[in-house]
Amino acid sequence: MRFTNEFIEQVRQANDIVSVISDYLVLQRRGRNFWACCPFHNEKTASFSVAADKGFYYCFGCHAHGDVFKFIMMKENISFSEAVERLAERAHIPLPEVEKSADDIARDTHRNRLFEINELAGNFFHNCLVKTHYGEPGLAYFHRRHLSDDTIYSFKLGFAPDSWNKLTDAFEKKGVTGPELVEVGLAKEKNGRYYDAFRNRVMFPIRDGRGRIVGFGGRVLDDSRPKYLNSPETMIFNKRRLLFAMDKAHKAIYEQGRAILVEGYMDVISAHNRGICNVVASLGTAFTDEQARLLQRQAKELVLSYDMDGAGRQATLRAMEIVRNLGMRIRVVSLPQGKDPDEYINSAGPDKFREAVDNAPNVLDYMLMTALQQSDETTLEGKAAITATLLPVLAQVSNRVVLEAFLKKMAARIQIDENAIRSEFNKYVAAHPEAGQQQVTISHSVSQENAAARGGGPNAVSEENILRFLMDHPQSCTRIREKIIPGFFANTVRRRIYEKILAVADAQGMYTTSDIQNNLTPEEAEELARIMVLQDVPVDEAVLLDYVKRFRLAELQKKYKEYSARAAAYGQSNDPRLVDALAACKQILEEMKHWS
Known part of the structure; x- marks a missing residue:
């Protein structure tokens, strides 16, 4: 393990499990817990429960379980150490210096080599652009797009020569091998020979949040295809988790509380070129959950500046769906004559673009406005088309006050009875539960699954309560163990968990959730997670010991009757075992006095 239990516990405490899981799921509160359809298997009713106060989740359907670290590991398909790093970053907790394993050192060395090669490539392309005749077409292109030399230098824009092997x-002369170039996407291989992947293209370096080049985008200067060519995903380049120019834009986004999301590299660079620095773009992919969370850490408002064709409207719907639980507002910029930000900034000027952003309508008003432009609201067909266009948008609105107000506004605007529109809306969300407007319905099988996992026996619930209490109150472990021996636990899995809690307490006194989890088998970890998400009634130490006492007395009374019957039988037959049976009865009576 790379981190101390103390650091892991610090990160755990700084990352509320409900807040973290809400970045991925729509959670709804039922009682003390939060519920959702499980993200790890397909289901229509909710079996996935999150206990906010305990810090555990458990699915009664597929039995997925764990804490905040395990959830991130499963959702992001990363290691435990990477999950700790991710959550530490989320909570702005600096990572401690740790002794690295040989595997860690080898991985870090390899990652650094990829960064080094990309940096060399960035210098190569930039120098070709500004220092050689090969780059003259590219430099002319950037100047035609109104970029200053300072912006070209700041973004380290470049040019890939029209050559197969430049x-x-x-790079061969610099000691960079062909396989290394192929790995980062700078070269391709055919019949054992390597050749340049980017040729006759202007080059856009793509950087991570720390400003390191992780990949490239290349654009042709003519009409050949593909128009854009991006580096493949690598150990250091994951398009879902990056936004173009975020390394330059994050400060302005934070200061203004607003991020502007555009579609293309040149849209971003043109904005920055004219002093509008809170602008970023996704990397040729649809807007992703990971990108939304990057922005959400810096801003409360997202302004979309997409081409509002069919694809643009779908992208807007997708953005609404993603940010609906992140507490971000969405507005949509409408630029005259359908111009993209690059064209508009250069033709109208940066102040006009800022004005358009400031006046951008919220996403609902924008969608209504565009629907009215496309359909005639004075006809029955037009009213139906407008309503059909807006229903998927409205289904993404989680705030009921906003939703109700907009339904009234929409009804008045297209002159339709408000109840008729509400009826159509209700029909839509009933047919599309994935939209999230439906109330979370907890699966009927949850209680059956829980009963099956709990098992029978008169002390099953007591066993659960003891373990839950000890996890919540480690300071009580010394007193509890004096009264409750492991033999009290009829269930073998729960008995092993209890024994391991005692062992950890013996070894180090106080313990944390991490201390216990580190010692559990997968079967034991699953059972503990199930117990921790159960809707428990408040139990203090006195109550816990009282019902354990009652159970123990009942067991002793049963045992006393058994030995009394034996003694009576031995007495009638003059059996020498009578002495032992009477001694056992005396011992049981003494123990009953102790428990009384």
């Missing part, structure tokens, strides 16, 4: 030959 880069591969140059």
Whole structure:
């Protein structure tokens, strides 16, 4: 393990499990817990429960279980150490210096080598652009797009020569191998020979949040295809988790509380070129959950500046769906004559673009406005088309006050009875539960699954309560163990969990959730997670010991009757075992006095 239990516990405490899981799921409160349809298997009713106060989740359907670290590991398919790092970053907790394993050192060395090669490539392309005749077409292109030399330098824009081997030959002399170039997407291989992947393209370096080049985007200067070519995903380049120019934009986004999301590299660079620095773009992919969370850490408002064709409207719907639980507002910029930000900034000027952003309508008003432009609201067909266009948008609105107000506004605007629109809306959400407007319905099988997992026996619930209490109150462990021996636990899995809690308490006195979890088998970890998400009634130490006492007395009374019957039988037959049976009865009576 790379981190101390103390650090892990610090990160755990700083990351509320409900807040973290809400970045991925729509959670709804039922009682003390939060519920959702499980993200790890398909289901229509909710079996996935999150106990906010305990810090555990458990699915009664597929039995997925764990704490906040396990959830991130499963959702992001990363290691425990990476999950700790991710959550530490989320909570702005600096990572401690730790002794690295040989595997860690080898991985870090390899990652650093990829960064080094990309940095060399960035220098190569930039120098080709500004220092050689090969780059003259690219430099002319950027100047036609009104970019200043300072912006070209700041973004380290470049040019890939119209050659099959300029880069591969140059890098071979620098000791960079062909396979290394293929791994980062700078070269391709055919019949054992390596050749340049990017040729005759202007080049846009793509950087991570720390400003390191992780990949490239290349654009042709003519009409050839593909128009854009991006680096493949690598150990250091994951398009879902990056936004173009976020390394430059994050400060302005934070200061203004607003992020502007555009579609293309040149839209971003043109904005920054004219002093509008809170602008970023996704990397040729649809807007992702990970990108939304990057922005949400810096801003409360997202302004979309997409081409509002069919694809643009779908992208807007997708953005609404993603940010609906992140507490971000969404507005949509409408630029005259359908111009993209690059064209508009250069033709109208940056102040006009800022004005358009400031006046951008919220996403509902924008969608209504565009629907009215496309359909005639004076006809029955037009009213139906407008309503059909807006229903998927309205289904993404989680705030009921906003939803109700907009339904009234929409009804008045297209002159339709409000109840008729509400009826259509209700029909839509009933047919599309994935939209999230439906109330979470807890699966009927939850109680059956829980009963099956709990098992029978008169002390099953007591066993659960003891374990839950000890996890919540480690300071009580010394007193509890004096009264409750492991033999009290009829269930073998719960008995092993109890024994391991005692062992950890013996070894180090106080203990944390991490201390216990580190010692459990997968079967034991699942059972503990199930117990921790159960809707418990408040139990203090006195109550716990009282019902354990009652159970123990009942067991002793049963045992006393058994030995009394034996003694009576032995007495009638003059059996020498009578002495032992009477001694056992005396011992049981003494123990009953102790428990009384």
